[in-house]
Amino acid sequence: MKSAPNLPGYVLTSAALVALLLAAAGSLFLGRVNLSAADLLHGVLSPNANLAGLVVTELRLPRAVLAILVGASLGLSGAVLQGLLRNPLAEPGLLGVSNGAALGAVISIYFGLAHAFGLATPLLGMVGAMAAGALTFAFGRSSTLTLILSGAAVSSLMSAFLALALNFAPSPYAAYEMSVWMLGSLSERSWDHVFLAAPFIGLGLAILATMGRAIDALALGDVQAQSLGIHLDRTRVLALLGVGLCVGAATSVTGSVSFIGLVAPHLVRPFVGHQPSRTLLPSALLGATLLLLADIGTRVIHTNTELRLGVLTALLGAPFFFWLVVRLRKVAP
Amino acid sequence: MSRLVAAHLTVRRSGRAIVDDVSFALEGGGFVALVGANGAGKSTLLAALAGLIAADEGQVTLDGASLAAIDRRALARRRAYLPQNPRAEWPIAVERLVALGLTPHLPAFGGLPGGLEPRLTEAIEACDLVAQRLQPATTLSGGELARAMLARALIGDPQVLIADEPTAGLDPRHSLDTVGRLQALAAQGKLVVAAMHDLTLAARYSTHLMAMLDGRLAAFGPTAEILTPGLLRRVFGVEARITGDAGEALVDYLRPSG
Numbered sequence: 225m226k227s228a229p230n231l232p233g234y235v236l237t238s239a240a241l242v243a244l245l246l247a248a249a250g251s252l253f254l255g256r257v258n259l260s261a262a263d264l265l266h267g268v269l270s271p272n273a274n275l276a277g278l279v280v281t282e283l284r285l286p287r288a289v290l291a292i293l294v295g296a297s298l299g300l301s302g303a304v305l306q307g308l309l310r311n312p313l314a315e316p317g318l319l320g321v322s323n324g325a326a327l328g329a330v331i332s333i334y335f336g337l338a339h340a341f342g343l344a345t346p347l348l349g350m351v352g353a354m355a356a357g358a359l360t361f362a363f364g365r366s367s368t369l370t371l372i373l374s375g376a377a378v379s380s381l382m383s384a385f386l387a388l389a390l391n392f393a394p395s396p397y398a399a400y401e402m403s404v405w406m407l408g409s410l411s412e413r414s415w416d417h418v419f420l421a422a423p424f425i426g427l428g429l430a431i432l433a434t435m436g437r438a439i440d441a442l443a444l445g446d447v448q449a450q451s452l453g454i455h456l457d458r459t460r461v462l463a464l465l466g467v468g469l470c471v472g473a474a475t476s477v478t479g480s481v482s483f484i485g486l487v488a489p490h491l492v493r494p495f496v497g498h499q500p501s502r503t504l505l506p507s508a509l510l511g512a513t514l515l516l517l518a519d520i521g522t523r524v525i526h527t528n529t530e531l532r533l534g535v536l537t538a539l540l541g542a543p544f545f546f547w548l549v550v551r552l553r554k555v556a557p
Numbered sequence: 558m559s560r561l562v563a564a565h566l567t568v569r570r571s572g573r574a575i576v577d578d579v580s581f582a583l584e585g586g587g588f589v590a591l592v593g594a595n596g597a598g599k600s601t602l603l604a605a606l607a608g609l610i611a612a613d614e615g616q617v618t619l620d621g622a623s624l625a626a627i628d629r630r631a632l633a634r635r636r637a638y639l640p641q642n643p644r645a646e647w648p649i650a651v652e653r654l655v656a657l658g659l660t661p662h663l664p665a666f667g668g669l670p671g672g673l674e675p676r677l678t679e680a681i682e683a684c685d686l687v688a689q690r691l692q693p694a695t696t697l698s699g700g701e702l703a704r705a706m707l708a709r710a711l712i713g714d715p716q717v718l719i720a721d722e723p724t725a726g727l728d729p730r731h732s733l734d735t736v737g738r739l740q741a742l743a744a745q746g747k748l749v750v751a752a753m754h755d756l757t758l759a760a761r762y763s764t765h766l767m768a769m770l771d772g773r774l775a776a777f778g779p780t781a782e783i784l785t786p787g788l789l790r791r792v793f794g795v796e797a798r799i800t801g802d803a804g805e806a807l808v809d810y811l812r813p814s815g
Contacts (some may be wrong), residue, residue: 233668310646386566434665441660443647444709447640450609453633498647498693 230431233502236495240509244292247516249470251288253278255523258334280406286415290511291519293418294410294423294478297470299503302485303492304432308463309368312548315442316471316485319464320356320378325475327382328352330389330402338401345405346420346476353472356382361464368446371460407452408479408534410519421473429508436501453501480532483519483541484511490548558585558714559635559748561606565615568605571729575601578615583750583765586714588743590759590780591752593769594793599752600641600721602769606750607638607719617760619717633661636717637710641725644702648693651705655680658712663800666810676712684708684738700731707738718742720751724758736762760784760799760806768792 253261259276267276301316306471308314316322328348331337337344356378364374386406393399438459441449450456475481488511489503515533518540521530561583575598579767583589593599604610606617608624617624624632637658645654656677663669669677681690684704689697697705703723710718723739724732732755740762748789750767753759754785757778759766766780770792776783789797789808796811 437660437665438661441657443645443649443654444642444643444657445646447604447609448638448643448709451607451633451638452657453630455629497653498649499653500647 233496236492236506237509240492240506240513241274244441244509244513244516247513247520248288248292249447250520251291251516252284254520255279255284260532277336282414286418287410287413288516290413290421290477291410293422294474294481295484295512295515296429296508297425297511298481298485298515299488300429300508301431301467301471302487303489303500303503303507304435304439304463305467305485306489307435307442307503308459309372310442311372312490312552313486315435315483316467317379317480317482319375319467320360320382321353321468321472322475323379323382323386324356324359325353325374325472326406326480327356327385327389329405329476329479330386333398333402333414334389334394336394336398343416343420346417346473349476350424350472352382353468353476357464357468357472363460365457365460368460371464384509404532405479406534407532408481409522409530409532409538410478411522411530413477417477426475428466428468428473431466431469433504435459435462436504436505439500457497479532479534481518481537483537483544484514487541487544488514490544501535558746559586560618560716561748561750562618563606563615566602566605566612566617567614567618568601568610569613570638576605578776579769579772580615581774581777583748585746585748586743587765588749588763589741589751589765589767590763591750591767591769592754592756592759592792593775597769597792598772602724603638603719603721603750603752607636608632609638616617630661634713635714635715636719637715639710639718639723641721643706645694645697647694650691651686651689651697652677652681652691654705655684655686655708655712658709662713662773670796676714680708680712683711690808699726700734703727703731703735706800707735711742711789716749716813717748718750722754724753724755732758739793747806756784756789756797756808757806759806761804783789784808 253264257279259279263276264280267274268280269275272496298316302314305314305318306312307553328377329345332348337348360371360375360378363377364371390399390402393402417431438449438454439454441454446456488507492506492510496506518537519533521536522533525531564580566576566579567574579602591603601610605612608617611625619627619635623653646729659669659673662673681687684707686704686708689701694702694705723735727735736758739749739751743764763780765778766784768775768788775792776788784799786797786799789795792815796814798809798811800807
């Protein structure tokens with residue numbers, strides 16, 4: 225019988241970290257404004273304000289930082305949820321917070337608040353994410369199954385409201401703006417967006433990072449995990465809170481970005497012997513890397529209209545889904 | 558030695574008493590076989606004894622302290638619980654699965670401390686899993702998985718082991734093997750409580766027999782004294798013949814009682 229492949233933790237973590245740094249460097253040096261790496265470096269290091277320096281520090285750096293925060297949120301949330309629910313299809317949108325964030329953002333566009341105050345969209349997005357998370361929790365706290373079902377119910381309720389907002393959009397332009405926002409993007413994001421989302425994302429990531437022991441024990445099922453001293457209710461609450469905070473904040477600033485949270489843990493899992501706790505850190509790093517790469521993709525693939533980030537991740541993610549099905553068909557008894 | 562006591566223990570589900578006013582005292586060194594018809598309340602009683610479900614009335618105490626008052630991690634270090642047909646949800650290696658039994662002994666972060674590594678090897682050797690040590694747990698046969706789960710339960714060196722039908726689904730060889738391990742544990746002074754359907758195994762290996770009927774305790778005492786055709790008629794509704802002495806007892810069912 226084949227033994228489970230296993231790498232020492234630091235090898236995988238270091239490799240993921242190197243990949244992340246490379247992707248981050250790429251994100252700073254590649255873009256629509258065609259400037260050579262030397263010009264950009266020179267611009268950043270020069271004491272006087274200049275175009276190349278501004279492109280890096282005011283446009284590309286906040287964008288890269290945001291991509292890392294959002295990607296790490298999605299990757300870590302996916303890993304925690306898959307471990308908690310022991311379901312390979314669990315992803316950050318499952319608990320309804322993504323759709324809640326999208327609804328909040330769309331409401332801000334609907335009433336034209338976004339034009340009055342730049343950060344109205346992400347702020348309302350966070351309110352929406354928290355409301356959706358609270359609703360999921362209120363109905364689904366009693367067990368894992370009810371949590372999934374309640375998340376699905378809240379998700380579809382939020383989608384219904386989203387459709388309603390599109391249906392009664394005050395103008396064709398507003399409808400266009402709403403639907404494009406939902407496609408997800410990191411363009412035109414500034415340090416304001418980073419500072420708005422970072423505290424929530426940081427807190428959410430910190431909460432999720434503490435859950436390794438619990439999701440490991442859950443590999444034995446709810447009852448055995450409970451008998452090993454794991455507080456199941458508290459574990460569910462922490463997961464919902466962590467995912468709600470970081471995915472809610474992430475979706476509020478970027479719009480919906482699918483598949484990263486689903487894909488990252490799957491790519492990591494075979495290298496860590498499938499142990500849930502050991503997927504956490506690498507999934508966060510890989511999620512950040514994948515999102516940076518996808519964002520670079522939207523910039524270097526030349527199209528007349530901007531290729532939206534969420535569209536690119538969905539296009540690349542769908543084939544992965546097929547691969548997952550084929551693989552599960554082989555593995556499943 | 559541990560002392561596990563149930564006092565007027567009652568557990569209700571949707572108004573119906575699944576465990577109804579049950580009282581007894583168990584002590585380390587005993588291997589208690591819990592028997593009863595399907596739906597008699599065995600699993601619920603075991604879960605309540607393990608502190609996994611709360612008593613609606615009465616209480617369970619371990620060495621004098623109510624289970625509800627013992628910190629859940631401290632309790633997890635002192636008693637192990639094996640549900641019916643436990644399974645692994647991810648293809649983790651057998652040694653990782655067994656090591657999960659140390660969860661209540663570990664700090665919140667980090668891998669297995671080096672000092673616990675010998676215990677892991679010991680538990681794997683004791684349960685005859687050396688050849689499967691690195692095999693994904695989801696690919697184990699039923700007997701191998703049962704051994705791995707038993708190793709998982711025993712690695713933390715609990716004083717009390719509560720197992721719900723540990724021999725369910727096992728072939729004769731693996732059943733004997735499992736019950737033999739439970740008997741050996743009791744001989745070391747631990748308390749073992751196991752629900753069992755195979756009365757011949759219970760008759761041969763257990764020190765005490767506890768019989769449940771409709772949520773109530775129908776009989777409890779040393780196995781050799783209380784395992785009689787009359788008890789089986791009352792508890793299971795069957796006519797049975799019991800032959801042989803303790804070590805070689807044989808329980809044979811003849812027909813349903815009229």
